[in-house]
Amino acid sequence: MNPRDRILAAIRDGLTTPRPEPEAIAAEAVALLADPDQARPRLAAPDLAEAFGIKATALGTTLERVARLADIPAAVGRYLAAHGLPPGLALQPTPALTDLDWNGVAVHQGIAPDEPAALGMALWGIAESGSLVIHSGPETPILLSFLPLHHIIVLHEADLLPHLEDYTARMTGQAAPRNAILITGPSGTTDIEGSYVRGAHGPGYLHVILVTRQG
């Protein structure tokens, strides 16, 4: 027998309980997640944006609100200036961002190993935990979220979801991307004597620009 068959046979030998049909197993699996509110934290505030903000900032993420996408270049310019960074950054190659008028901020594509700052977009935000969701794809290089020291993420307020399960529900029936990542705060480590240091390998700074209006 090959290792696969040996392992599966050993499992079947070890399991003495009756083996139900796959449909019954699937139904049991679904039932395990019934009434999710009983077993998950309540939101930090009734309003999704407020709840998200409370959780995100508690982790060291900074947050600002702009009315529309067109306000982003100015917001980015202010952020870079406030952190003493040169007025330029790597940009996620997605039309929603590349089509903006970047007058005054030198944007470029491609991410250098020591990129000072980069701007990307989140697909969703999760209010429960203050997390941002990104999926890999042609317009979403994963390294854009990990190489820069300052990571700025644009999130539409309309894309805020209450709980982690609301994200998984959105993905049901969809093809899973190569990488789906929940980003919850800037990179950190407590590996030296338990003392918290930001910017271990990933970004030391995470800034969210919340866009309140669509279009």
Add this chain to the structure above:
Amino acid sequence: MTAAQPSFKARAEAALADRTLKLAIDRTTGNAERKRAAALAAFPEFEAARARGKAIKDHVIAHLDHYLEMFARNATASGAQVHWAADDAEARAIVTRICLDAKAKIVTRAKSMLGEEIGLPHALADAGIERVETDLAEHIIQLAGEHPSHIIWPAMHRTREQVADLFREGHNPPPEAEDPATMVQSARRVLREKFLGADIGISGANFLVADTGATCTVTNEGNAELTTTPPRIHIVTAGIEKIVPSTAHAMALLRLLVRSATGGELTQYTTFHCGPRRPGDADGPEEMHIVLVDNGRTKMLADEFREMLRCIRCGACMNHCVVYRQIGGHAYGGTYPGPMGSVLTPVLDGLAGSRDLPHACTMNGRCQEVCPVGIPLPTLLRAWRSRGWREGLEPGAVRAGLGLWARLARRPALYRLASRIGVRVLRLFGRGGWIGSLPLAGGWTGYRDLPRPPGRTFMEQYRADQARKEVRK
């Protein structure tokens, strides 16, 4: 474990004598305990979440063959290559062969306790491949040439001063200062080059998601993504018990895992890896290999240790263990330390070589109390003691002593007589209310005084009282 290694007791003695180690343990476990308590206080639904997490793991274990086949099918459909390894040697051989076939020179690795369990670091070295540990703690212990002493904080036995010494030697240029922030920056700089120059990235998995075929890693540093994205090949090694039915089930367990491990709610990065780079993807590996490892797990499934398969490797049991907090992780001698390690090490290394581990426990039950999936760790440790007893592994003196005591305890009248004699003999060794030194009881009186018994046992006094009452009637 080989005979040449010092015994558990010798390792424990060395650890107890090391005050720097104690300081390091107290700092990290104390912090972890406080943060976990705060996270639970802010999550009143934790008990319900724990019951759910336990039920999810039990469900998966009861249908493990079904879910493993589902996972393998979906992972293969995503473009990943799935390998099966019955034991550590097979797992090492599979990974090494992939590395050699790819002519890999540099392999980056994101912390994985399974990798330690199967001896991957040594196997890569033996194959002549440069291994770069990217988790900061693993980087520290790689520089020190050590093994992890904790499953969440592998370098928790090292103080900042000791880390500074290691970085001064191992980083070029050395860090400019010895504060943690500067040292972390130095590691960031050193490892950044390695991430981008690696041929292969190896990670573990916190979950294997059956219905998508994705593997899930959780890190706070972001090293898993930097390990798995730039190289041409991503290899995952994972135990077969890591399966969950769906991403939503993984989320339910993540809420338990992170709070129990670090007191956070989610780690900074929770990443699902599903197959290699897709057509048009901006980055990602061209190949993904998943090695599913049994290594004793199907054996546990079939015997009294099945419940141990629920373990999600949070480390809460060791953070709350009075023994771990005195001796640290290395004294245990296995891949996994603390209470969970004392259950697992006999599975992995054999009971004969690790007989002390299930005994070096006060059975106080705190590990079970904090376990996010309700594993009855004391019961499982006792199961190893029973097996050791049945297999005759207990030292002869212990067996003889206990046997003599049991023969007495089976005969109440004789037992009462022995107690009466016993307390009278014991009294001879003390003065006043205490016995300061007692032959054959140095384990007690070497460290603490023994209350000196009064001249008569309870039973003697009680029976005398009863007799007097009878007379009065």
Add this chain to the structure above:
Amino acid sequence: MSGQPNPRVGLFVTCLVDAIRPQIGFATIQLLEEAGCVVEVPQGQTCCGQPAFNSGDDADAAHLARQTIAAFEGYDQVVLPSGSCAATMVHGYPELLAGDPVWAARARAFAAKTHEITSFLVDVMGFRPDGRRLSASATYHDSCSGLRDLGVAAQPRALLAEIDGLEMRGLEGNDVCCGFGGTFCVKYSSISNAIVTEKAEAIEKTGADLLLAGDLGCLMNMSGKLHRRGAKTRCFHTVEVLAGLADGPAIGEEDRG
């Protein structure tokens, strides 16, 4: 509440109380009688079997389980001044005898009426001590088996709160093991010593006159360490204080009888 005002109670003394501190047994009888129980001490008892159970010697442990059940199952209730021995009976016996067609049911029935003394007084008898006075400060250590296996935490504190003049002080790490662990403390004596040293430091930090706990094994460990360190803390089993015996000799103080 049991609904039974005067249950017949079989007292299991425990081997440590029998040999080292008989007064705890008599204090237990006194409290049970005050609460309205009719107390007997069956002579068929020896040890609950915990040393064998925790050493993996299941055959001897099962033998002692059967012996103890046979000696006690005729009583309405079984009470012990020890959470650890009680936990062995409540959880260990049914586990040890689970595969035995005759004894499994008897073990379960026996477990259902077996109690640690303070939880029995409060939960079953609804007992509150009356007219107690003790001018002292005390701190309380939660012995692990009683706390985690039997849920003994609020009951001893509720009883102690009835004593006028007794000031209870919080103990840091009150629910952390003292390092006794039965045979653990002699098999791994240096580890046990490190644990009990931290416990003694925490006790001394409270500055309390008295250390109270519900298990003599833990009390011997902690009092022995405190005495070796030269601490003046006086150690008693909870029932001794409840029975008004805290004016007499504490553990390790020269007995007068």
